[in-house]
Amino acid sequence: MSSDALENANRYFEQAAKVLDLGRDVAVQLRTPFREVRVELNVRMDDGSIGTFVGYRVQHDNARGPFKGGLRYHHEVDAQEVTALAQLMTWKTAVAGVPFGGGKGGIHVDASKLSVGEKERITRAFVDKINDIVGDHTDIPAPDMYTGPQEMGWFLDQYTKYHGYKPGVVTGKPIELGGSHGRAAATGRGCLYVTEELMARLGEPLVGKTVVVQGFGNVGGWAARLFAEQGALVVAISDISGGYYDPKGIDVAAALAWVAKHRTLAGFHAAKKVDNDELLTLPCDILVPAALGGVITEEVARGIRARVIVEGANGPTTPGADEILFAKGVHVIPDILANAGGVTVSYFEWVQNLQHYYWDEARVNEELRRVMRAAFDATWEQSRSRSLPMRMGAYVVGIGRVYTATRMRGL
Numbered sequence: 001m002s003s004d005a006l007e008n009a010n011r012y013f014e015q016a017a018k019v020l021d022l023g024r025d026v027a028v029q030l031r032t033p034f035r036e037v038r039v040e041l042n043v044r045m046d047d048g049s050i051g052t053f054v055g056y057r058v059q060h061d062n063a064r065g066p067f068k069g070g071l072r073y074h075h076e077v078d079a080q081e082v083t084a085l086a087q088l089m090t091w092k093t094a095v096a097g098v099p100f101g102g103g104k105g106g107i108h109v110d111a112s113k114l115s116v117g118e119k120e121r122i123t124r125a126f127v128d129k130i131n132d133i134v135g136d137h138t139d140i141p142a143p144d145m146y147t148g149p150q151e152m153g154w155f156l157d158q159y160t161k162y163h164g165y166k167p168g169v170v171t172g173k174p175i176e177l178g179g180s181h182g183r184a185a186a187t188g189r190g191c192l193y194v195t196e197e198l199m200a201r202l203g204e205p206l207v208g209k210t211v212v213v214q215g216f217g218n219v220g221g222w223a224a225r226l227f228a229e230q231g232a233l234v235v236a237i238s239d240i241s242g243g244y245y246d247p248k249g250i251d252v253a254a255a256l257a258w259v260a261k262h263r264t265l266a267g268f269h270a271a272k273k274v275d276n277d278e279l280l281t282l283p284c285d286i287l288v289p290a291a292l293g294g295v296i297t298e299e300v301a302r303g304i305r306a307r308v309i310v311e312g313a314n315g316p317t318t319p320g321a322d323e324i325l326f327a328k329g330v331h332v333i334p335d336i337l338a339n340a341g342g343v344t345v346s347y348f349e350w351v352q353n354l355q356h357y358y359w360d361e362a363r364v365n366e367e368l369r370r371v372m373r374a375a376f377d378a379t380w381e382q383s384r385s386r387s388l389p390m391r392m393g394a395y396v397v398g399i400g401r402v403y404t405a406t407r408m409r410g411l
């Protein structure tokens, strides 16, 4: 995603601003981030040297509630990427109808090269630098690529040293520290729920549909598992080590067990090994990109054979590719709708933290389905009534809600 991420996000925004007939001044106001923070992190590495890293937190918009969005540890993280991802969060929380704005953070680092201790020290150093601008009613981080419950646990612990115990300052925590049941699966589960909604509109069953998933981490791993549990046939999966393809179906449970033991899919047996670009153009009914942004380029889009794309990742499709896919009749469930299950259950976690009253997983999943269905309905209705791709339908819903909140606040 990195270099073109902001350009792509702004292009989608401008397209939607035109549909909504927003004035230039309003469009600039809505698009401009509230605050962009860049911090230097100096950390003692295991070999005794000093590691210097750069961290970012961009707070895009808070008209509808506190800034909300994940933290990514990746070597492509830069100011533009984090700003683009923060903007996507603003529209996403609005499409989901959860009372948050949008923000995102990240650290420019290759997480695969860090020991657990180094990761912990980097996380704590980051909290040292940004604790004054986050808080349970101001800005609430969460996991994104290469962060998870453990990083959120360290984040909470370090934050507590400055501001006392406020578990709602961060979501995606371990259950033992006030995390929510169902948060780990939530983004993948949300992908499943919106796909079920689309299939119902198309009058087709999900059972027996072939599915290709790119990325086998939190989102991709759970998506593959949940689609398989519903009777779809997962024919290919992938991670940084490449793609694993079997037209007769991948044993997803075995793949998850493999990754739990070996960390990546490298060495996992499948009928055919493909690379991550080939994977995207494999014959299938449903493609779920669930890794990095910018992977579906115009060239890839021309070769795509899936009929449905469910954007588990943020920003996987470039605007040029999006046009090609629309012209080909591919149904793209856009990121700000498809992967909104994560922030939705983060909202449930925050509510539980503020109330000190905890829900069971059945309640979480039931409420998640309700939110995803409503978000899908609103998107579908906009896209049908205005003859727009679903992405623009979702943008119209999200930006429209943020615009209304902004106006009602009085400027």
Ligand SMILES: NC(=O)C1=CN([C@@H]2O[C@H](COP(=O)(O)OP(=O)(O)OC[C@H]3O[C@@H](n4cnc5c(N)ncnc54)[C@H](OP(=O)(O)O)[C@@H]3O)[C@@H](O)[C@H]2O)C=CC1
Binding pocket: 143, 144, 145, 146, 147, 187, 214, 215, 216, 217, 218, 219, 220, 238, 239, 240, 241, 263, 264, 265, 276, 290, 291, 292, 293, 312, 313, 314, 339, 340, 342, 343
């Ligand atoms: N976590 C969440 O709740 C949410 C995440 N998202 C988005 O979903 C996407 C994935 O996030 P998440 O699952 O949390 O991240 P994880 O870190 O849990 O997993 C990332 C996965 O992507 C793989 N990957 C990394 N680079 C590549 C590549 N170049 N080609 C193929 N696979 C690759 C990783 O492989 P390996 O492990 O081998 O390095 C890993 O399997 C991101 O775009 C994120 O922004 C969106 C909404 C919520």
Ligand SMILES: O=C(O)CCC(=O)C(=O)O
Binding pocket: 068, 069, 070, 071, 092, 140, 141, 142, 143, 144, 171, 172, 314, 339, 340, 342, 343, 344, 346
């Ligand atoms: O759970 C959250 O608050 C945000 C997750 C996230 O970063 C995302 O939806 O992209």
